Amino acid sequence: MIHLLQDWWNHQTWLEIAGVITGLICVYLAAINNIWNWPIATISVTIYIFIFFEARLFADMGLQVYFFVVNLYGWYYWSMRPADEKKVPVATITKREILLSVGAVIFFTVLLGSLLKYTTASFPYLDSFCTACSLVAQVFLARKVLENWLIWIFVDVIYVGVYIYKDLHLTAVMYAIYVAIALKGYLDWRRDLQSQTATLNNKHQA
Template identity: 35%
Template sequence: MSQLEWIAAALVLINVALVALRNVWNYPFALVAVSLYAVVFYEARLYSDMLLQGFFFALNLYGWAAWLRARDESGVPVGWMTQQARAVWGALTIAAWVGWSAMMHRHTDAAAPWVDGAVAMLSITAQWLLARRRVESWYLWILVDLIAIPLFASRGLYATSAVYVVLLGLSIDGLIQWRRAAGPRRVAA
């Protein structure tokens, strides 16, 4: 466990706690954390997760701008996806997982291409939905946490695995908070 991993882990915890509270200032913590985690995952040969950090960096910049525009006196408003949007995003995520993981399996020495690919593709969808302020993002983060905890532990990333245990709790809290803030399921754009 490197000092870099511990710093990145602490920043992620601060980030997610602020996200659950719908606080726009989660984004600076996220940008530094994903930059550090790119190095950590490269060293662990978890290439999907390493590349994911670059995507997260860009999407966090987008999310920060979107949240700044959307916030009001009660925080950042959140809402629900349509049934059709859920089905489309679900199908796209599964297709991306299969395609990405097959490529990583075939063309790299990735340590766990299928599981790592699942974490990566679910995380991309979850992060995009989070930037769009959709409640469903938390269901995906819970699933990511449940997959990532044993994956990272198996690669000796114990601090990161422990962080994902805490993130699981924060994700459950985020889901509760955002469901409350969104109110009954209504169609969102």
């Protein structure tokens, strides 16, 4: 058993290890509403651009570039909190956002999948679907919309299977941990939202 673990560890790359560590840190910080998740996230996604290129997960590679840009936006948005707030308030998803999100996921899944099926990409449509869901979830995370965590839980479960199949075992473990962190993020943000609502009601009654 020990020899099997040693052999497995010897097949891991320092690049993937660095990506896993920074990835876990940034998602945990996001879950606890810490603004420092954004600069660490930019480091993590930069690393994964190279990892996914080597794994021929081209939609995921492109997604990291998108994440890099949205991470910069999220860092800016979270820093622009109201003067009387310690953090940017948590919001909830609207019916319009739900409809737009579903439309965006369908559109990008079909578009990216149709393009990638003519390349050497692995799982062109599944990879594109996960990418489309992640595009939407990342925007909601940057805008502090509570339901972003539910989307992440859903898509991260799928990613675990994909990365196991592609022999990215450390990354698969990381995404399994992401599921747990996303659940914590959802519960913590929901508690913050309830606290915000109670505070707002008290102000109105005063």
